[in-house]
Amino acid sequence: MKRGVPLIITFVVGTVLIFSVFIPPMENLGENFTLFFDIIAVFAFFLGGGNLLRVHLTKLTRRKRDWEYSIVTIVGFFFMLACGLFKIGNPGDISASLTAEGSWFQTIYDNVFVPLGSTMYALLAFFVASASYRAFRAKNREATILLIAAFIILLGRTPLGTFVTGWIPDSFSVLQIPNLAIWIMNSPNLAGQRAIMIGIGLGVVSMSLRLILGIERTYLGGEDK
Amino acid sequence: MKRTTLILMALVVIFFALSWIFKAMAFKGVEEHYILQGFLVTLAAFLTLSIMSFLYKDNPFYKFAEHLFVGISAAFWMSMGFWSTIVGNLFPRLSEGMSNFFKVHYIPGDYNFFFYVPVILGILLLMRLSRNYGWISRWSLAFIVGTTAGLNFIRYLRSDFINQVSSTFVPLLVDWQGIGHFFSSLNLSASGQFIMMLANWVIFLGVMCGIIYFFFSKEHTGLFGRASRVGIWILMITFGASFGYTVMGRISLLVGRITFLFRDWLGLNI
Known part of the structure; x- marks a missing residue:
């Protein structure tokens, strides 16, 4: 029951989906299973929310380190949930869009969620710059190629690239940094991406087969869990 | 404190x-x-x-913002999932009463009862929170893994393997009108014949060399080794380009935030 049933489910679902491609009456099965997947994913979001609540309530009740901030998480969670799930502060009736203009949900999204999310990602610019300063030393030929490619792409997407090489005549226009950046993106970069994608494709196919045939079982976790 | x-x-x-x-x-x-x-x-x-x-x-203000972000984003995705998937796709197939309650269009169908399967699996997934019956959630997980494996098997075989291989076989002579014409119109214009041909050569040979680099069943020596070395160079250009692209994306986000601070908050038109 603990390991056998999940292996059978994986095998049956995976096999049926692969065969559905070859059998026209079963063509819609892929679409329906994707919908099933989305529905289960929503339950997984609820599981995640429940788990988050459990972790922070435990932290709060046991007065663990930084427990004060758990209050912020819990209050933020419940407030957003009330605005989202119960449409509190939403103009119109229950059929009105969750993201309607002026709804509390959309207001929190615009003024809290977006500033926090985009600043977190923007912060990575500093860490990437710091890491690249340490790692990008033109120690050998490969590192130098990487450095030059990155430099051209960075310059090519700023006005400085046009300013520095704008004087180059049209018959040599590929040497203008913005054009060179485009050429790198469309040729050597595409070739490298394609080689990686072919490798990924083969890897995913073999991993899918291993999962369907029950050779790969790590997703089941430990025996007694 | x-x-x-x-x-x-x-x-x-x-x-x-x-x-x-x-x-x-x-x-x-x-x-x-x-x-x-x-x-x-x-x-x-x-x-x-x-x-x-x-x-x-690390400081109290950062911790405050970080914890707020965690709480709000969890609730955000729960709400979006509930209204778009459960109310938008599940209720209209399961119950006319629920559809009327949520004012969504009911979709009648002979096989709608199948939609109880993901509901049951979803409820089983929540058993993960139980100490004694947490193992039952593996059934739902198995369904997710099986669906992903089945769909990805075909999807990746088509898009990441077959399509990519077929797109690699590009014409190596672009707009070819004879060798005389080629040399007489030779230039380095970005849209010129030579650069277009060079791009196709780089794509074809680059993919071959890149794949050779990933082929570990043969020792990388001789001609094979040299091709593998070219493959590394191509991959290095790819990594460099991806890095540059990522950095630019992050910097544009940073510019957005700084613009917000200076223009929207401080009211400075710079």
Whole structure:
């Protein structure tokens, strides 16, 4: 029951989906299973929310380190949930869009969620710059190629690239940094991406087969869990 | 908390309270709810600066913003999932009464009862929170893994393997009108014949060499080794380009936040 049933489910679902491609009456099965997947994913979001609540309530009740901030998480969670799930502060009736203009949900999204999310990602610019300063030393030929490619792409997407090489005549226009950046993106970069994608494709196919045939079982976790 | 930390926090609170007042005054006559609007802009600025304060070191403001983000994003995705998937796709197939309640269009169908399967599996997934019956959630997980494996098997075989291989076989002679014409019109124009041909050669040979680099069943020596070396160079260009592209994406986000702080919050038109 603990390991056998999940292996059978994986095998049956995976096999049926692969065969559905070859059998026209079963063509819609892929679409329906994707919908099933989305529905289960929503339950997984609820599981995640429940788990988050459990972790922070435990932290709060046991007065663990930084427990004060758990209050912020819990209050933020419940407030957003009330605005989202119960449409509190939403103009119109229950059929009105969750993201309607002026709804509390959309207001929190615009003024809290977006500033926090985009600043977190923007912060990575500093860490990437710091890491690249340490790692990008033109120690050998490969590192130098990487450095030059990155430099051209960075310059090519700023006005400085046009300013520095704008004087180059049209018959040599590929040497203008913005054009060179485009050429790198469309040729050597595409070739490298394609080689990686072919490798990924083969890897995913073999991993899918291993999962369907029950050779790969790590997703089941430990025996007694 | 230390006394100095408390004093600093009090000063920050006073600063943003003043900012709220000034911002509300600035919005007066422009916005209907100018006090609320002033508060929202000030709050967004406070949260932006709180996250940025991590550049100095971990501090209470960053921790506050980080914990708020975690709570809000969890609830955001739960709400979006509920309204778009459960209300939008599940209820219309399961119950006419629920569809009427949520005012969504009911979709009748002979096989709609199958939609109880993901509901049952979803409920089983929640058993993960139980100590004794957590193992039952593996059944739902198995369904997710099986669906992903089945769909990805075909999807990746088509898009990442077959399509990519077939796209690699490009014409190596572009607009070919003879060798004389080729040399007479030879130039380095970005849209010229030579550069177009060079691009196709680089794509074809680059993919071959890149794949050779990933082929580990044969020792990388001789001609094979040289091709593998070219493959590394191509991959290095790819990594460099991806890095440059990522950095530019992050910097544009940073520019967006700084523009918000200077223009929307401080009201400076720079």
